[in-house]
Amino acid sequence: MSYSWREIFKQSAGILALMGFIGVGGGFVLESIEDQLLDAVVLLFLIPILNDVGGNLGAVLGARVSSSLHTGEISPSFGDSEYKENIWVMMALGFLVFFLFGLAMFTVGFFIPLGLEASEIFIIVIGAGFITIFSITLITGLVALWAFKKGLDPDNIVIPVETTLCDFIGVVTLALMVWLVIM
Amino acid sequence: MNKARVVKETLPVLLLVVLGGALAGSVLAGMEEMLDLIPGLIIIVPAIIDMRGNISTALGSRLGSAFHLGLLHQGLRSDAGKENIKGSLALSFFTSLLFPVFLWLISLALPFSIGPWQLLTVFMISIFTGVTAALILITITFLIVAGSIKFNIDPDNVSGPVLTTAGDVFTLLVMFGYAHLFYHIFANVFGVIG
Numbered sequence: 001m002s003y004s005w006r007e008i009f010k011q012s013a014g015i016l017a018l019m020g021f022i023g024v025g026g027g028f029v030l031e032s033i034e035d036q037l038l039d040a041v042v043l044l045f046l047i048p049i050l051n052d053v054g055g056n057l058g059a060v061l062g063a064r065v066s067s068s069l070h071t072g073e074i075s076p077s078f079g080d081s082e083y084k085e086n087i088w089v090m091m092a093l094g095f096l097v098f099f100l101f102g103l104a105m106f107t108v109g110f111f112i113p114l115g116l117e118a119s120e121i122f123i124i125v126i127g128a129g130f131i132t133i134f135s136i137t138l139i140t141g142l143v144a145l146w147a148f149k150k151g152l153d154p155d156n157i158v159i160p161v162e163t164t165l166c167d168f169i170g171v172v173t174l175a176l177m178v179w180l181v182i183m
Numbered sequence: 184m185n186k187a188r189v190v191k192e193t194l195p196v197l198l199l200v201v202l203g204g205a206l207a208g209s210v211l212a213g214m215e216e217m218l219d220l221i222p223g224l225i226i227i228v229p230a231i232i233d234m235r236g237n238i239s240t241a242l243g244s245r246l247g248s249a250f251h252l253g254l255l256h257q258g259l260r261s262d263a264g265k266e267n268i269k270g271s272l273a274l275s276f277f278t279s280l281l282f283p284v285f286l287w288l289i290s291l292a293l294p295f296s297i298g299p300w301q302l303l304t305v306f307m308i309s310i311f312t313g314v315t316a317a318l319i320l321i322t323i324t325f326l327i328v329a330g331s332i333k334f335n336i337d338p339d340n341v342s343g344p345v346l347t348t349a350g351d352v353f354t355l356l357v358m359f360g361y362a363h364l365f366y367h368i369f370a371n372v373f374g375v376i377g
Contacts, residue, residue, distance in 0.1 A: 001252055003245070003263045008270030009277070016237060016278055023230040024285045052204050052347065053197060055236075059343030060193055063244035067251040067339050085184050093190060097197050155245040159343070160237040167233070 001070055011156040019164040026168060043116075043178060046125065050170035053097055054132045055163040058140040061090040062158035065144040069154060076148050087141040091133055098129025120181050127177040128170070136166045192340040203348030207232075210355040217362040220370075220377065223290070223297045223305045224362065227282045228355075231312060234278050235354045236347040239320040242271045243342030246328045250338055255328075268321055272314075279313025300375040307365045312358040319353050320346065 065086055068074040074083045102125040109118035116124075140162045144154040211228070218225045245267055249255050254263040283306035290297045297305075327345050331338040370377030 001248075001254070003249065003254075003266040003270070005266045005269035005273060008245070008267065009273045012238075012241065012270070012274050013277055016234065016274060017281055019237065020230055020234050020278055020281060021285055023233050024227060024282070024289055048204050048208065049201055052200050056197060056200050056344040056347055057193075059240050059244065059347065060340060063247050063339035063343055064189075064337075066244060067248045070248045071251050082184055085186075089184065089186050089189055093193060093197075097194070100198075101201070153245070153248075155241055155248055159241045159244060163233060163237060163240075163347075 015160050019160040051167045054136045054166040057094045058136045058162035061140045066154040069148045091137040094133030102126045124177040128173040131173040132170050196341050196344040200344045200348050207351035214359050232354050236350040239346045240343045243324050243346050247339040275313050275317035279310045282309045304365050304369050308361045311361045316354045316357045
């Protein structure tokens, strides 16, 4: 494997442009529904955290799986045990982060009025966090292996795709949890 | 796979990301006046930040692979390092050109219009922010990768979270500076916006 800037550009430019366009369009959509979906400020505060933690966890998983595919530590098959282990461990790590964060928010919500019951906030954080992490780790794993099998460098593809999708999944799961808990 | 190592190296960085997000949020809050003055800017701010994050995180991810493949033996000045920098710079320039075009395309479908001078202002801010922030973040990427190798940390476990968070903060600061500069030029020197 050797690197050439032209090859990096060729593989990345299209996917970055597409994800950038989705990002700009998504920005419009989110801006227009945010007010209706979210009345409590605390929920608005959760959106970037869901997006960032999910996106970063996906980036770590993507970087790890890509490196292992390049070195041959992971064989390009969905049944590879090292491959599956990477996905499960990252998923567990994400669950742990949101469990800790949920506990922290519960404690804050218990003492400071946030517009919602502390227990409601806890359930929303855990629910939205777990669904986001579950989907983003699976998507990242699938896209990385798919790209590698296609002869592309997964390092160029996985991160733009998973961060863009994570932004959507984070907001949608948050809206879903708010709807489930409050309605 | 060394599970304990992943948790030990990645968990603290993920928790730092939560704090970094709060810092970036406060920089954005400080930009409020500029965002009011330059219509259209607010719409591309998240997209530009995400794009910077994507380009530098992918660079970190490729350098992580290059390290594991043993291609970074002669340090980061090796061919793999140079080609990766050139690739990231080319992508930064290309995507910075695209955002004003996207903004214009999407504005066509919307009830409000963005004038040509406003678009030009956003265009200049986008290009200059994209390239300046790219130079800063490429440097940070190299420092993170070299630093983690030096301290025997797997760069794949840390570079992503550190880079997206640093990316948010630096991109916003650089954009803030250029927004002031170009607003001043277009509003006060040429008198075409504002």
